Amino acid sequence: MPRILSGVQPTGQLHLGNYCGAIRQFLDLQAEGHQVFVFVASYHALTSLHDAVALRASIRQVVVDYLAFGLDPARTAIYLQQDVPEVTELAWLLGCVCPFPWMEKMTTYKDKTAKGLEANIGLFTYPILQAADILAVQSDIVPVGRDQVQHIEITRDLAQRFNREFNAEVFRLPGLRLAPHAELLPGIDGEKMSKSYGNTIDPFAPEKELKTRIMSIKTDSKGVDVAKDPDNCTVYRIFRALAGPGDPRTVELASRYRDPSRQPGGKGFGYGHAKLALLELVLDHFAAARKRRAELLADPGQVESVLKAGAQSARSLAQATVAAARQATGL
Ligand code: TYM
Numbered sequence: 001m002p003r004i005l006s007g008v009q010p011t012g013q014l015h016l017g018n019y020c021g022a023i024r025q026f027l028d029l030q031a032e033g034h035q036v037f038v039f040v041a042s043y044h045a046l047t048s049l050h051d052a053v054a055l056r057a058s059i060r061q062v063v064v065d066y067l068a069f070g071l072d073p074a075r076t077a078i079y080l081q082q083d084v085p086e087v088t089e090l091a092w093l094l095g096c097v098c099p100f101p102w103m104e105k106m107t108t109y110k111d112k113t114a115k116g117l118e119a120n121i122g123l124f125t126y127p128i129l130q131a132a133d134i135l136a137v138q139s140d141i142v143p144v145g146r147d148q149v150q151h152i153e154i155t156r157d158l159a160q161r162f163n164r165e166f167n168a169e170v171f172r173l174p175g176l177r178l179a180p181h182a183e184l185l186p187g188i189d190g191e192k193m194s195k196s197y198g199n200t201i202d203p204f205a206p207e208k209e210l211k212t213r214i215m216s217i218k219t220d221s222k223g224v225d226v227a228k229d230p231d232n233c234t235v236y237r238i239f240r241a242l243a244g245p246g247d248p249r250t251v252e253l254a255s256r257y258r259d260p261s262r263q264p265g266g267k268g269f270g271y272g273h274a275k276l277a278l279l280e281l282v283l284d285h286f287a288a289a290r291k292r293r294a295e296l297l298a299d300p301g302q303v304e305s306v307l308k309a310g311a312q313s314a315r316s317l318a319q320a321t322v323a324a325a326r327q328a329t330g331l
Contacts, residue, residue: 005036009041083314086318144176211279
């Protein structure tokens, strides 16, 4: 049975992009009975978030949201990165076989410096730490969104290079898994949905807030009687990602875009109608998760025991991996 690992940075509220790109895959893999490890990438968040109160709150929030979305601690190990400190030692060992130019070409670093923002050493070596997360538990498959592909490729390269350099089969080479029909989910401004762009949709927002957010999705100004191209519309693209391209509701929505006179009542079909359909879909899709989250927030004790058990299972694997890696290097 393949082993699965993935994680999310605690740098703010999880959003529909995280869900469609990554978290839904965790749920599917969990349901298929795989051995799943899902963690909170708290060390990674430190490359950009320097506010202890905000980080602490965000870490907790991610765990609560994981559970609310349906990750089940009886089947999936859920843990915090800082509770498996072996990954930082492993990152050092991997860093010592990583050529400097490999990191210079990584988009996380290049994008930030291209915008004139200051990059710290943590951000520069971020992909090595990510490789350590994956290799520490000897994960076979890493389910992620499309923006993480380069990170998984470099993980394979680092694993291979370490094995070759020290002439030992210490690491398994992981593969990646993208969500079916994976495109990067756009945010309300049409750019990639991202915490750092402030364009996200929070599936747990109160209904009124959610409605305001969805109604503010940017569209062109075609009127209700004009035929529209669904594939070029952010509202439709989000709808399709969440409901699935083959879902009858998606097919119906696309046909209304193309032929607005089909709208019941014959009053045409505009972006406002599409946005209301998306609101209804989000509320329907996350109804159980929203309810579970309210219950979890009322019982914070649950979270601690989940994290303790999760860290124990990840840590025992990480300790074995680090011991093998130390041995191979001569330490
Ligand atoms: P992060 O926190 O940026 O995102 C978490 C997951 O959500 C996916 N994602 C998206 N998918 C589709 N459309 C979007 N707009 C969108 N935005 C985010 C991401 O692809 C990701 O799968 N480096 C990682 C965290 C990490 C990690 C790891 C992941 C650290 N160590 C080991 C896997 C394995 C990150 O910053 O994800």
